[in-house]
Amino acid sequence: MDAIDTVVELFATLPTIGKKTARRLAFHVLKQSSEEVERFASALVAMRNSVQECTVCCTFTDQEVCHVCSSEKRDRSIICVVEQPTDVLAIERTGDYRGLYHVLHGALNPLDGIGPDEIRIAQLMQRLAPEVQEVILALNPTVEGEVTTQYLSRMTSPLNIRCTRIARGVPIGADLEFADDATLARALEGRIPV
Amino acid sequence: MDAIDTVVELFATLPTIGKKTARRLAFHVLKQSSEEVERFASALVAMRNSVQECTVCCTFTDQEVCHVCSSEKRDRSIICVVEQPTDVLAIERTGDYRGLYHVLHGALNPLDGIGPDEIRIAQLMQRLAPEVQEVILALNPTVEGEVTTQYLSRMTSPLNIRCTRIARGVPIGADLEFADDATLARALEGRIPV
Known part of the structure; x- marks a missing residue:
């Protein structure tokens, strides 16, 4: 056996x-x-x-650049920051978002030794060229997601970029991956400045 | 993707x-x-x-004969008949059974075209040599399990072998209040002296 x-x-x-x-x-x-x-x-x-990470947004893809980053139809002035590649799929399913993504592959968690260098924050900062007008933080509604949201809001504040977060229509404690489409669409719609 | x-x-x-x-x-x-x-x-x-089927009892094994069938410590006068190899593991975990097994790989289901030739009934009949004194039918408490139990009891009756079935009743730890009618009816029917 x-x-x-x-x-x-x-x-x-x-x-x-x-x-x-x-x-x-x-x-x-x-x-x-x-x-x-x-x-x-x-x-x-x-x-x-x-499959490896997209060289632009770090999501999983079997190309060098994923189909969202290489699409001509996407709004390049908005970047939605998420924790996991599955979160990209979840937001794509709402059909409401036409901007780009950035996948951090995790969230800050000082207790577990996950600092800014352990997730894809440097790659995000490199992407914040002048044509980017808004960064939407769509991290999980958990302590780690909250810490990461605050950290990124502080990092982007000197750059003259609008930094928003999705509304907490997402139930606290749940996984973004499993939020239903309507809730996710509402959360995107109701984003507020940090 | x-x-x-x-x-x-x-x-x-x-x-x-x-x-x-x-x-x-x-x-x-x-x-x-x-x-x-x-x-x-x-x-x-x-x-x-x-892994293939044991040439004796038809359970899954990576040997020609499984470790139960090849063990010298098992009581060869009793064969417990089950539907699936996982059922063997479940009964082994009780630690209470020292006989042999026979795995049918399914149960009779005329509606789905599962007749006696589709499951390992012929292999069971070949094993019922004179040293076998009891066949315990431990099939699932479903319509298919019931049909198979009745069929096997009829097949073994001319052979002068004791043919038993496992008791059906209220599961240990369950609440009598929440037991379904069929289970309660069987439990009453199968009552034994204290």
Whole structure:
């Protein structure tokens, strides 16, 4: 049973997957054909190897520059700053936002040793050229998100750029990734100066 | 994003994993190192390729005969019949059972075209040599499990083997008030002297 136990343990390291679900998934895989399992395994490896951070906004992409940053239809005067690539997908689903993004890959968390150098803040500051008129901070409504919002607002204040934050229509304590589209759209609409 | 979408879709085919969780898992994988992802991918393929059905009891094993069937400490006069390999693990965890197992890999379901030839019933019948004194039917308390229990009890009745089923009743720790009618009816029906 060693081969099964290994897979169960690896499944259990994934978020939201406990030991029981991990076991269930492993036995589901055993019921699939060898071809199906190989297809799944190589899709995982192919994804990991082909996807890297966009050289502009740091979201995950399989190109050098992601499809948002390279689109001619986006408003280049607004940058929406989020914590994770999944947050980009969530805001894109609202269909209400036409600006660019910047993905920090985390939020400031001094207790865990996550300082400004551990997340993509330097890359954001480099992007704040004169054509950028507004930075929208769309970080998670958590302590870390709040700390990061305050930090970025202080960093951008000398630059003569409007710095806003999404309204706290997002329920406190929840994950931005799982907010429903209407709530996210409201939050974008109701952004206020920091 | 094609590579990510492919992985999201494949994750979403797994049981208990919806679209949102699938997306979260895919992005979690993207945050892992290439080595970690390759280890996960090859563990899946290795498991699928090394594990097959035990030639005796049909559970999943990476040997020809599983560790229960090959153990000298098990009571070979009792066979417990279950639907899935995960059921074997569940019963093993009780620590109370010292007999052998037989895994059907499903239950009879005429509506879905699952007849006796689609599950491992022939393999069970071949095992009912004279040293087997009891067959315990431990199938799921569902319509399909019930049909299979009745079928197997009829198949074993001419063989002079004791055929039992696990008790159906109120689960330990549950509230009598919230037990459903069918469960309560079975519990009353199956009452035993204190």
